Amino acid sequence: MRKTKSIPVFILQRILQVIPIVLGTIFITFLLLELSGDPITALGGDFALPDETVEHLTKAYGLDKPVYQRFFIYISKVLRGDFGYSYKQGRPVMEIIMERMPATILLGAATYVISTILGVAMGVIASLKPRSWLDNLIVTLSVMGFSTPAFWFAQLSIFIFSVLLGWLPGFGMRTLDLVDTSLLAVIIDRAKYLILPAFVLSINGLATLARVTRANMLEVMHKDFITTARAKGCSEFAVLIRHKLRNIMLVLITLIGLRAGMLVSGSVLIETVFSWPGVGRLMYNAISSRDFPVVLGGFLITAGMTIFINLTTDILYTILDPRVRY
Amino acid sequence: MNDLLLNIKGLKTYFNLTRGVLRAVDGVDLKVGAGEIVGLVGESGCGKSVLARSVLRLLQHPGYIAAGEIIYEGTDLSKLPDEKMREHRGKKIAMVFQDPLGYLNPVMKVGSQIEEALRIHRPNEDPGKIIPLLLESVGFPRSARIWDRYPHELSGGMLQRVIIALAISCDPRLLIADEPTTALDVTIQAQVLRLLKRLCKEREMAMLLITHNLGIVADTCDRIYVMYCGRIVETADVFSLFEKPYHPYTRGLLEATLSIDEFRENLTTIEGTVPDPINLPPGCRFAPRCSAARLVCTQADPPCLTIDALKEHVAYCWIGTAEYEKSAAPLTTAI
Numbered sequence: 330m331r332k333t334k335s336i337p338v339f340i341l342q343r344i345l346q347v348i349p350i351v352l353g354t355i356f357i358t359f360l361l362l363e364l365s366g367d368p369i370t371a372l373g374g375d376f377a378l379p380d381e382t383v384e385h386l387t388k389a390y391g392l393d394k395p396v397y398q399r400f401f402i403y404i405s406k407v408l409r410g411d412f413g414y415s416y417k418q419g420r421p422v423m424e425i426i427m428e429r430m431p432a433t434i435l436l437g438a439a440t441y442v443i444s445t446i447l448g449v450a451m452g453v454i455a456s457l458k459p460r461s462w463l464d465n466l467i468v469t470l471s472v473m474g475f476s477t478p479a480f481w482f483a484q485l486s487i488f489i490f491s492v493l494l495g496w497l498p499g500f501g502m503r504t505l506d507l508v509d510t511s512l513l514a515v516i517i518d519r520a521k522y523l524i525l526p527a528f529v530l531s532i533n534g535l536a537t538l539a540r541v542t543r544a545n546m547l548e549v550m551h552k553d554f555i556t557t558a559r560a561k562g563c564s565e566f567a568v569l570i571r572h573k574l575r576n577i578m579l580v581l582i583t584l585i586g587l588r589a590g591m592l593v594s595g596s597v598l599i600e601t602v603f604s605w606p607g608v609g610r611l612m613y614n615a616i617s618s619r620d621f622p623v624v625l626g627g628f629l630i631t632a633g634m635t636i637f638i639n640l641t642t643d644i645l646y647t648i649l650d651p652r653v654r655y
Numbered sequence: 656m657n658d659l660l661l662n663i664k665g666l667k668t669y670f671n672l673t674r675g676v677l678r679a680v681d682g683v684d685l686k687v688g689a690g691e692i693v694g695l696v697g698e699s700g701c702g703k704s705v706l707a708r709s710v711l712r713l714l715q716h717p718g719y720i721a722a723g724e725i726i727y728e729g730t731d732l733s734k735l736p737d738e739k740m741r742e743h744r745g746k747k748i749a750m751v752f753q754d755p756l757g758y759l760n761p762v763m764k765v766g767s768q769i770e771e772a773l774r775i776h777r778p779n780e781d782p783g784k785i786i787p788l789l790l791e792s793v794g795f796p797r798s799a800r801i802w803d804r805y806p807h808e809l810s811g812g813m814l815q816r817v818i819i820a821l822a823i824s825c826d827p828r829l830l831i832a833d834e835p836t837t838a839l840d841v842t843i844q845a846q847v848l849r850l851l852k853r854l855c856k857e858r859e860m861a862m863l864l865i866t867h868n869l870g871i872v873a874d875t876c877d878r879i880y881v882m883y884c885g886r887i888v889e890t891a892d893v894f895s896l897f898e899k900p901y902h903p904y905t906r907g908l909l910e911a912t913l914s915i916d917e918f919r920e921n922l923t924t925i926e927g928t929v930p931d932p933i934n935l936p937p938g939c940r941f942a943p944r945c946s947a948a949r950l951v952c953t954q955a956d957p958p959c960l961t962i963d964a965l966k967e968h969v970a971y972c973w974i975g976t977a978e979y980e981k982s983a984a985p986l987t988t989a990i
Contacts, residue, residue, distance in 0.1 A: 553757040556713055561745035561772035561821065571771070572760055579762075650762050651805040 371619035413622035433607035439527035444534035452542020474536025586642030666723035681885035694876035749822035755814035766802025812843035891968035951982035
């Protein structure tokens with residue numbers, strides 16, 4: 330008899346493993362930015378800055394020091410919670426990012442909820458009657474869903490739902506001159522702006538999840554323990570929830586966890602197309618103007634979020650599947 | 656035989672495959688009396704497990720019951736609506752399966768899996784009190800706290816005992832054990848069989864024991880059915896079957912059984928292979944492999960011969976009939 334490791338020990342081990350991942354992320358981002366070119370030239374835009382200004386700024390931002398020194402300075406500052414100042418806006422990076430964070434979290438959470446619920450539901454429905462017309466429809470739709478680029482869906486949906494039909498706003502996050510400012514009106518207003526970007530951003534995940542759910546459901550329904558469950562008198566609904574879904578949860582959680590990272594990178598594109606005032610669009614602008622501290626800070630925050638979600642996923646595994654605690 | 660518990664009449668279970676219709680069970684009559692231990696013996700693929708699953712209607716698509724009756728205490732299970740059928744599963748008829756690890760849900764504690772059955776069929780009782788008792792009755796000391804374990808933490812023999820505890824949890828009157836010992840070590844096999852036998856006695860529970868091992872049957876059962884290619888070929892109480900086997904297939908099986916008392920250079924086998932279940936031979940299905948087969952055997956289904964009415968010894972065979980004697984020409988079927 331093998332006794333399974335307790336959950337707290339497992340979680341602690343997992344958290345310790347996060348440290349090198351974070352350091353590695355900073356290192357790679359720092360190096361890549363270093364290779365992308367000189368931020369001071371970018372500040373000047375189309376006009377060349379006078380030499381003394383360039384020299385002054387280079388010194389002021391500490392860019393005259395060698396790369397490795399700047400790397401360690403940056404790390405030591407980050408450890409003390411100082412992410413530096415934006416080259417372009419002259420404000421603390423943290424402040425700028427935190428301003429944009431709520432919008433990104435709102436969009437990300439909505440996307441997560443839509444893609445998870447709809448994706449799993451569609452996969453389960455498709456698996457109940459394999460090869461039926463409904464199954465074929467869902468499979469076809471999901472192939473279309475994950476093989477079409479999101480920016481194309483974005484433009485198509487803007488064209489159909491806001492230009493042609495005029496049902497939903499095509500860009501932005503809220504009506505600026507909203508007359509009725511009661512809580513309900515504000516929520517409805519936000520929801521209207523949220524629907525298109527959240528739906529477009531969730532299509533890919535939704536389609537993938539539907540496919541994977543369907544395939545795993547079809548596999549698990551031939552497992553012997555499903556027969557045992559029926560043999561003890563379980564209803565088909567109980568078999569579905571407690572035995573089939575419970576057993577494919579591990580695969581689904583893995584997939585949902587992996588999507589966390591893609592969600593952030595995907596939202597850069599979608600936030601730009603929909604003019605959503607989130608971290609994604611901030612990063613897009615920061616990259617094009619070589620605003621290194623903002624890019625670094627943004628990367629760190631999103632990487633941190635991704636790592637956190639992955640950690641949660643790992644911990645969820647151990648609760649869902651006792652065999653994982655090795 | 657005392658009160659009849661299960662009476663299967665002319666059961667046909669077919670599978671519609673693209674290649675044709677697979678007649679896994681093709682007209683089987685089988686009876687199990689209350690408290691009786693009945694053995695069902697046959698080679699792999701002869702339809703034993705399909706027969707067992709048909710009783711609880713656990714067949715998976717494309718399998719279906721094509722004809723026949725499965726009468727359990729006066730109710731024909733084959734025509735029961737699904738909702739009513741569920742009330743029988745686990746409560747009146749329970750099942751034990753072959754591969755203990757595969758038949759338990761890997762992500763649920765074994766206690767919860769037993770609890771699930773209790774909540775369905777014994778909703779007014781406290782599972783926390785029943786489960787330790789059940790596990791004790793299959794030989795786990797209370798201190799082992801087996802209910803807190805996951806299936807992968809237990810050995811095959813322990814898992815099989817857990818499955819047996821699950822099966823008896825709602826006091827079924829009939830237990831169908833589908834090769835319960837095949838996946839276990841020989842030493843554990845004997846343990847599990849003794850346990851099953853003891854539980855049947857204690858709980859006045861009947862058992863349909865499905866196996867391909869005649870040794871197990873001899874040890875455990877009161878009566879035996881021998882199955883070949885979806886049909887019963889011979890049935891009798893355990894003593895007369897072992898003493899006076901009538902059907903050539905039964906004799907072949909017995910000869911192939913190893914005994915520790917005699918030394919054999921070569922193992923005895925039944926010549927030939929089981930026919931393709933989709934293209935079954937006409938007449939007696941064993942005829943192509945039977946050394947005593949004659950022309951009549953390949954032409955018409957064998958009659959039901961009563962060998963010993965008192966012991967309910969019946970065989971489905973042409974041997975000994977007038978037609979068999981007349982049909983002198985032995986067949987030259989290539990084996």
